[in-house]
Structures are given as C-alpha cells and as structure tokens.
Amino acid sequence: MVLKDRGKKGWGRFFRSFKYASRGLIYVLLKEQNMQLHTAFAVFVVVIAFLLRIPLLHLVILVVVIAGVLALEIVNTAIERTVDLVTNEYHPLAERAKDISAAAVFVFSIAAVVIGILIFYGPVLSLFTK
Numbered sequence: 001m002v003l004k005d006r007g008k009k010g011w012g013r014f015f016r017s018f019k020y021a022s023r024g025l026i027y028v029l030l031k032e033q034n035m036q037l038h039t040a041f042a043v044f045v046v047v048i049a050f051l052l053r054i055p056l057l058h059l060v061i062l063v064v065v066i067a068g069v070l071a072l073e074i075v076n077t078a079i080e081r082t083v084d085l086v087t088n089e090y091h092p093l094a095e096r097a098k099d100i101s102a103a104a105v106f107v108f109s110i111a112a113v114v115i116g117i118l119i120f121y122g123p124v125l126s127l128f129t130k
C-alpha cells in the first residue's frame, strides 16, 4: 500500500497532489457516463457562448456554473465509490447515501439550466428577430 505522502509537506507533496487530482479527473471522465454527458454539453455551451459573443460577465457566470456541475459530479462519484467500498450488498443506508449524493448534482444542474436559459434567451431571440 502506497501512502508515503501522508502527513508530509513541501513542493514534492504539492506537485504530487496535482498528479493525484488529474488521475481522479481522468478516471471520472473515462468511467462516468454522466460526467461525459455534462462535459460534452459544457463544451457545446461554451462554443455557442463564444459564437453569440455573450458579455464577459455572463461568460464568467457560465464557467462558474459549469465548474460547479462538474465538481459536484466528481464528488458524487467519490461518494458512490466510498459506499461501494463499505458494501456491495443491498443496504437501505447505501441507497440513501447514493440517492442524496445524486440529488446534489440534480439540484445544481436545475439551477444551471435556469441560468443558461436566462443568459442565452436574449442573444438567441435576437438571432431570429434581426
């Protein structure tokens, strides 16, 4: 078992933490279908935002909201894996923990959709009324 960094400080530890985080990100991107869908949609939204030349502040809001959805999806995956570590059998508490964790992504995703509509409504409408 490799837990050599536990309790250590310094630049080596700092840069290794990037390696661990990148490994986690790549894992979630490769293994989680929801993460792939969110990422594909996020890329699409950012491309459209640039094409429609939305204001910088709206672009910043979009980036924060997209990062929020992706970060919550990553935490949700971590909770799922932790629950699986505790039990692979059916357990009502495992079910509850996973459902609640998924609910966090759900709530933020709904907010993201509402924010997206508010930001894109004007620019898209003006495309058709020109």
Ligand SMILES: Nc1ncnc2c1ncn2[C@@H]1O[C@H](COP(=O)(O)OP(=O)(O)OP(=O)(O)O)[C@@H](O)[C@H]1O
Pocket (backbone or CB within 6 Å): 032, 080, 087, 088, 089, 090, 091, 092, 094, 095, 096, 098, 099, 102
């Ligand atoms: N050990 C368990 N006991 C009871 N219910 C579970 C258990 N594991 C999963 N579930 C139920 O199945 C749902 C889906 O869980 P699952 O772990 O398959 O998540 P997922 O979103 O499909 O992610 P992934 O495909 O990455 O595993 C959970 O929200 C929960 O309701």
